[in-house]
Amino acid sequence: MPVKTSSAIKNPLSIGILGGGQLARFLVEKGQNLGLTMWVLSDSKNDPAAQVTNHWVKGNPNDSNDISEFLKNVSILTFESEFADVNLVQKAATKKLQIFPSLSDIKAFQDRFLQKTLLETHQITTSPFLKVSSTDELNRSGEFFNYRYVLKKRFGGYDGYGTFIVKNKTDHLKIVQSITDFKIGFIAEAFIPFEFECAATFFRNKKDQWTHTPLVFSKQSQSKCDYVYGPIDHIAFNKMKKKIKSLMKKIDYVGALTFEFFVNGNELIVNETAPRVHNSAHYTLDALSQDQFTLHLKSVMNWDLSIPIESRSKQFCMVNLVGSNENSVNIPYDVSGTLYWYGKTQNRSGRKMGHINYTSNNLSAQSLLKLAQKERNRFKI
Amino acid sequence: MPVKTSSAIKNPLSIGILGGGQLARFLVEKGQNLGLTMWVLSDSKNDPAAQVTNHWVKGNPNDSNDISEFLKNVSILTFESEFADVNLVQKAATKKLQIFPSLSDIKAFQDRFLQKTLLETHQITTSPFLKVSSTDELNRSGEFFNYRYVLKKRFGGYDGYGTFIVKNKTDHLKIVQSITDFKIGFIAEAFIPFEFECAATFFRNKKDQWTHTPLVFSKQSQSKCDYVYGPIDHIAFNKMKKKIKSLMKKIDYVGALTFEFFVNGNELIVNETAPRVHNSAHYTLDALSQDQFTLHLKSVMNWDLSIPIESRSKQFCMVNLVGSNENSVNIPYDVSGTLYWYGKTQNRSGRKMGHINYTSNNLSAQSLLKLAQKERNRFKI
Numbered sequence: 180m181p182v183k184t185s186s187a188i189k190n191p192l193s194i195g196i197l198g199g200g201q202l203a204r205f206l207v208e209k210g211q212n213l214g215l216t217m218w219v220l221s222d223s224k225n226d227p228a229a230q231v232t233n234h235w236v237k238g239n240p241n242d243s244n245d246i247s248e249f250l251k252n253v254s255i256l257t258f259e260s261e262f263a264d265v266n267l268v269q270k271a272a273t274k275k276l277q278i279f280p281s282l283s284d285i286k287a288f289q290d291r292f293l294q295k296t297l298l299e300t301h302q303i304t305t306s307p308f309l310k311v312s313s314t315d316e317l318n319r320s321g322e323f324f325n326y327r328y329v330l331k332k333r334f335g336g337y338d339g340y341g342t343f344i345v346k347n348k349t350d351h352l353k354i355v356q357s358i359t360d361f362k363i364g365f366i367a368e369a370f371i372p373f374e375f376e377c378a379a380t381f382f383r384n385k386k387d388q389w390t391h392t393p394l395v396f397s398k399q400s401q402s403k404c405d406y407v408y409g410p411i412d413h414i415a416f417n418k419m420k421k422k423i424k425s426l427m428k429k430i431d432y433v434g435a436l437t438f439e440f441f442v443n444g445n446e447l448i449v450n451e452t453a454p455r456v457h458n459s460a461h462y463t464l465d466a467l468s469q470d471q472f473t474l475h476l477k478s479v480m481n482w483d484l485s486i487p488i489e490s491r492s493k494q495f496c497m498v499n500l501v502g503s504n505e506n507s508v509n510i511p512y513d514v515s516g517t518l519y520w521y522g523k524t525q526n527r528s529g530r531k532m533g534h535i536n537y538t539s540n541n542l543s544a545q546s547l548l549k550l551a552q553k554e555r556n557r558f559k560i
Numbered sequence: 561m562p563v564k565t566s567s568a569i570k571n572p573l574s575i576g577i578l579g580g581g582q583l584a585r586f587l588v589e590k591g592q593n594l595g596l597t598m599w600v601l602s603d604s605k606n607d608p609a610a611q612v613t614n615h616w617v618k619g620n621p622n623d624s625n626d627i628s629e630f631l632k633n634v635s636i637l638t639f640e641s642e643f644a645d646v647n648l649v650q651k652a653a654t655k656k657l658q659i660f661p662s663l664s665d666i667k668a669f670q671d672r673f674l675q676k677t678l679l680e681t682h683q684i685t686t687s688p689f690l691k692v693s694s695t696d697e698l699n700r701s702g703e704f705f706n707y708r709y710v711l712k713k714r715f716g717g718y719d720g721y722g723t724f725i726v727k728n729k730t731d732h733l734k735i736v737q738s739i740t741d742f743k744i745g746f747i748a749e750a751f752i753p754f755e756f757e758c759a760a761t762f763f764r765n766k767k768d769q770w771t772h773t774p775l776v777f778s779k780q781s782q783s784k785c786d787y788v789y790g791p792i793d794h795i796a797f798n799k800m801k802k803k804i805k806s807l808m809k810k811i812d813y814v815g816a817l818t819f820e821f822f823v824n825g826n827e828l829i830v831n832e833t834a835p836r837v838h839n840s841a842h843y844t845l846d847a848l849s850q851d852q853f854t855l856h857l858k859s860v861m862n863w864d865l866s867i868p869i870e871s872r873s874k875q876f877c878m879v880n881l882v883g884s885n886e887n888s889v890n891i892p893y894d895v896s897g898t899l900y901w902y903g904k905t906q907n908r909s910g911r912k913m914g915h916i917n918y919t920s921n922n923l924s925a926q927s928l929l930k931l932a933q934k935e936r937n938r939f940k941i
Contacts, residue, residue: 191903208589211612214891214901214914230614231592233605465872468846468898468919483894491846491872491919510595513864517849520595522572533595538849538872 191216194476195253197240197268199226201521201531202259202456205464207232209472215480220249227521228259246271255279257434257479261289261454262335279433279479280454287430288454291333291366298449301426303419305449306441311365314355320367321351330354333364338529339402344370371448373441377411378459380437381420382474383427388484391420392471396544397439397459403529404458406551408496408544409466413440415447435475458499458531465517465536466495492538498551500533502526502560509559516551532560572597575857576634578621578649580607582902582912583640583837586845588613590853596861601630608902609640627652636660638815638860642670642835643716660814660860661835668811669835672714672747679830682807684800686830687822692746695736701748702732711735714745719910720783725751752829754822758792759840761818762801763855764808769865772801773852777925778820778840784910785839787932789877789925790847794821796828816856839880839912846898846917847876873919879932881914883907883941890940897932913941 192215196203199221207217207228218234219226229235236252238245241264250256255277256268265282272278280288287293298305309320311330320328326348332341345351358365376399381391394416395409419440427436437457441448460471468489469477477484500520508526510518520533537551573596577584580602588598588609599615600607610616617633619626622645631637636658637649646663653659661669668674679686690701692711701709707729713722726732739746757780762772775797776790800821808817818838822829841852849870850858858865881901889907891899901914918932 208612211903212898212900214899214903216611216903224614230597231589231612233611233614233616235614465849473898477893480893486894486896489919489921512858512861513867515867517593517854518595519593522592522595522597538870540870 192255192480193218193234193253194479195220195249195256196228196259197246197249197256197263198259199223199228199235200259201227201519203228204231204521205461205470205472206257206259206456206476209470210476213473213476213480215476218249218252220245223524225522225524227523230522241267243267243271250276255479257475258285258455261285262337263289265289280436281431281433284430284432285454288436288452289334291331291336291451292364294452295366295368297426297430298452301422301429303422303426303449304446306371307369309367311367312361314358314361317355317358317365317367321345321348321355324367324369326351327370329368329370330365331368333366335363338404342402346370371441371443371450373443373448375442376439376450377413377442377447378407378437378439378457379416380435380457380460380463380471380474381423381427382435382471382478382484383424383432384478384484385431385433385481387428389424389427390474390484390488391423392460392463392467392488393490395459395462401529403501403531404499405501406496406498406548407459407462408494408548409462410490410495413442413447414445419447433481434478435471458534461519461534462495462497462536464519466491466538493540494542494544494547495536495538496544496548496551497534497536498548498555499531500535500555500558500560502528502530502532504528504560506559508532511554511557514554514557516554526560573636573861574599574615574634575860576601576630576637577609577640578627578630578637578644579640580604580609580616581640582608582900584609585612585902586842586851586853586900587638587640587837587857590851591857594854594857596857599630599633601626604905606903606905608904611903622648624648624652631657636860638856639666639836642666643718644670646670661817662812662814665811665813666835669817669833670715671745672712672717672832673745675833676747676749678807678811679833682803682810684803684807684830685827687752688750690748692748693742695739695742698736698739698746698748702726702729702736705748705750707732708751710749710751711746712749714747716744719785723783727751752822752824752831754824754829756823757820757831758794758823758828759788759818759820759838760797761816761838761841761844761852761855762804762808763816763852763859763865764805764813765859765865766812766814766862768809770805770808771855771865771869772804773841773844773848773869774871776840776843782910784882784912785880786882787877787879787929788840788843789875789929790843791871791876794823794828795826800828814862815859816852839915842900842915843876843878843917845900847872847919874921875923875925875928876917876919877925877929877932878915878917879929879936880912881916881936881939881941883909883911883913885909885941887940889913892935892938895935895938897935907941 204227393410463470516535516537585608774791897916897918
């Protein structure tokens with residue numbers, strides 16, 4: 180049965196996104212291609228997503244009045260970040276509003292403790308972890324992990340923010356001294372030595388159709404995605420996929436769900452998950468027949484996910500363009516990859532300013548990556 | 561030397577487009593990816609291009625005041641249509657404004673008589689033609705072509721509008737009677753029997769770099785693009801390319817220039833040209849490593865055009881979604897191709913409402929087209 184959009188031409192189906200960053204920007208662009216009206220709630224009209232729609236609403240995505248007003252425009256709400264204030268959204272939402280992923284799923288994934296517990300419940304390998312809610316618990320965790328562990332805030336951490344690596348007892352004692360407020364809560368994770376990291380994004384719709392992007396090699400630098408290439412394979416990926424599929428079905432998850440893995444020999448260990456589209460899958464904009472943003476929207480709208488996702492090249496890679504200072508920016512005019520510049524109004528050290536996608540049928544992964552890095556070095560950001 | 565966009569982060573390079581249709585929409589989207597600020601002048605905030613930028617200006621692209629006001633925002637002006645009023649734009653333009661393609665080139669291509677004359681000057685095969693400015697000239701043309709010819713308005717014709725096919729003396733006499741006003745001017749062209757039609761789009765920048773899309777089979781229905789598939793080859797294409805390259809250099813053409821050809825055995829005969837991006841190259845959004853909109857913008861900004869344009873699939877096709885009535889629209893939710901819906905607020909018979917791109921490495925051109933047509937038939941528009 181076709182989705183009725185008779186509504187959809189004079190009053191197209193309206194999707195709202197809380198937040199106006201680059202993930203929202205791509206969701207907006209891809210939604211517009213599908214004939215959807217894409218609404219964005221964000222602080223500034225210069226936000227990356229605000230620039231690409233005439234349905235931007237000025238407001239604070241964490242203010243209950245602003246959310247309420249915003250939601251009057253939309254029939255489906257989705258997210259570019261897992262840090263939405265679930266209680267505020269719950270209060271602001273009418274009964275008619277559809278929210279994907281569900282608020283209970285957002286809640287489970289935005290809390291690192293619940294997230295890891297969920298993984299364990301589904302026998303998905305992840306590093307051992309302990310909840311840390313007091314100095315006492317922190318000290319016991321230190322001892323338990325033999326003073327070699329990673330301490331993470333339960334809420335709001337990303338790209339290394341809110342993460343502390345403890346390598347010895349001295350580090351541990353420093354951390355113990357520096358943390359006075361345990362209200363937000365922490366988890367301590369075993370430090371996992373690994374050969375490399377990789378990632379994949381999974382999609383599910385309400386009618387239990389399920390699909391995913393290929394596994395990709397993912398290089399982090401200073402806890403931030405540096406580059407990605409693929410496709411790669413791993414002996415444990417098939418088994419892992421089945422478990423993820425079963426988890427998503429069990430919690431009736433709808434939308435994109437990204438997994439980042441550590442690789443240790445034959446083992447795939449989940450490092451982190453994010454209930455959303457993800458930097459590690461930006462390559463899909465060029466390398467696959469369906470990109471992650473379109474797939475997320477199709478999931479959310481309960482459109483068909485059974486169509487095979489085809490590769491458009493044998494090799495692909497993506498390099499991030501990350502700000503290194505506050506200076507103005509120089510973009511070289513002769514990049515051979517496909518440039519995505521996010522239109523941020525300020526260059527800042529460590530800030531993701533854009534990315535470049537590369538595809539090739541001739542070059543090896545290494546050669547393609549070399550080319551990409553060489554071109555990236557010519558950006559002054 | 562990198563393009564300086566130090567300017568470009570707090571004050572990104574601003575490109576203006578006159579008109580807000582689907583061609584402008586794609587130019588806007590691709591320009592945003594390159595980090596440009598894309599301004600659109602159009603009548604309604606619901607126009608396809610107005611929906612995808614927060615730099616839309618309400619106004620009439622044929623009103624001199626509106627153009628003047630609009631041009632204050634932009635440093636480069638380009639077009640989505642060849643029907644710009646060159647004199648108005650000329651008057652409104654400051655000396656600092658860059659305009660690509662140049663107004664003299666727009667002028668040459670918007671007039672079918674000058675366009676055909678330009679082709680002849682460069683030994684580019686096109687059908688024989690006569691200028692028709694009076695009933696007398698119309699009668700002489702009828703006789704010259706033995707009452708089998710095509711009469712076209714010199715200005716403003718597209719998708720068959722402004723075109724009259726004359727098959728015999730009766731048709732001719734009807735036309736003679738019906739036309740009372742010759743002010744706009746006509747040309748009469750020999751009726752060219754042909755096996756099929758094909759098309760390609762060419763790009764040139766100010767530093768004389770030049771590139772082009774592959775030749776594609778192009779099917780017209782009721783004088784409107786119905787579908788396109790490719791890549792195809794033709795024995796005369798290489799020679800034709802050289803002539804087109806030389807023409808573009810001679811007139812210092814900057815931007816996209818599209819050629820539509822008739823195929824007759826070993827002969828390629830130019831049917832029409834358009835000084836802009838084109839429906840017949842919409843497939844480039846998915847099938848090539850660089851799409852026509854990005855290539856047009858790179859041309860206009862004098863960015864590098866030497867990067868090879870690579871195929872992302874062995875076969876591709878594009879089918880247009882054309883309105884058949886005034887009713888509301890049903891979009892099927894399970895299309896396997898990549899849907900581009902233009903967001904027009906009214907469905908109208910004959911109106912281009914969207915298109916779908918297909919790519920494949922396994923299917924033959926015919927099988928892929930069959931699949932595309934089958935899926936298209938499920939749209940209710």
